[in-house]
Amino acid sequence: LRTPLMTLQLRLDTLAEALEREACDADTCGMLESAIRQADRLVSLVDGMLDVSRITSGRLTLQVDRFDLRDAVTEVADRFREAATRAGCALAVAAHEPIVGVWDRLRIEQILSNLLGNAIKYAPHGPVEVDAVRRGELVLVTVRDHGGGIAPEDVERVFGQFERAVTTRHLGGLGMGLYIARQIAIAHGGTIHCDSLPGQGAAFVLELPSRVPGVGLEPTLP
Template identity: 40%
Template sequence: MPAMNAQLAGTLDARRPARASANDSGAALRDDFLTLASHELKTPLTSLALQVQRMRRIGARRSEEPPTWGDSLDVVGRQVSRLTRLCDDMLQVMRLRSGELAPERQRVDLGALVREVVAGLAVELRAPHATISVDAPDGTVGCWDREQIGRLVFHLLKNAVMFGQGRPIFLEVKACAGGARLLVRDRGMGIAEEDQERIFACFERVGDVEHFGGLGLGLYLAREIARAHGGHIGVESSPGRGATFVVELPLEPAPASQARAARSSTP
């Protein structure tokens, strides 16, 4: 293990240019580590995912196999999906921090996408403890990056499941002036006022690692994806009264001059 750690440190040092301060060096080391780790993990995970698909096809042809065969593959498949998403999140963070994550826009129906994400989360978590209600009719269509907006919805919904204490969760999509509004509401532990800005920072978290897990990337990604689309995200909450996350997105991208002005005014 010491030899492996030394080798990793040497690899990161070789990839990182000289920094003027210890703080810059520490931040660069973290960024380099996340990039390296996510790339290195993606290769075996892709292989595992292909093997799971292959084993499922074999199992489907061998009907005499006991039910535990399929159940075990489902567990493996869910864990592979979870780790793959974590690697994707780390890569997305690095691209955001380097200014490389520009939306690839297309026509997207937000209501249909939200329903799709909810259905996918139920499969990934197998059986969410909370009842999830969705009011997301078709017809709210904008020019957005489908993959990025899907990631935004996923992380807001996952956050509600994680901190909602098993109580009902409600999602709503509706049109607003010149745009679309998404609400994700839970009735869980809530968020203190002094934490409501901090939770959107990279690697920040409110709950402890032992009980809630995670790297503190989800809300950061959600906020940055909303900003990249010219929108914004906020939260209304108080301790013990749950939380409502509100996302507003323009239906069309702003002209280049307006987009530059918005970015320059964003803290």
């Protein structure tokens, strides 16, 4: 299923590049941009279903290495700055001290992308703050929004498969992101929890040990 979608993405990108060299009317360009967004969304959904399959079958693997978590936080935040601006969100990042550890960088970035994407999607027109700190043997990354918040009875439910705290129909997705994010955190020996009250925004906190349990690499600078 993923292979034909990747082919579709490639052809749409090629078409977009060709149209950039020609005079493209607004309607045609708009339809092409919509098609690219939908193709990207389909690939994201397929990737999510593949991750759920790996998790439920115990086949989720980590490719770990030593890196500074600040770099991952900054890189992911930079990817979302344009989306944050479009949503009217002021995105602020606080990660000042080195936070070197042993994790799967791509998977950690996947978690951060989910948390940041959710904050921008569900709490537009307000500030979104990301901070990363070390607390003893733990590393904490908090993504905080100032939106409508989550009811107490729904806080834990949002981490279930195919669950969302917000049911507005125009928001896409199958509700797999937080489930996958928490399972990736658990695979690292950590977890994700949420502190929220209705009307007071939400803070999603990623907790990680300095290194994945059982991995020989030490969480120190090379």
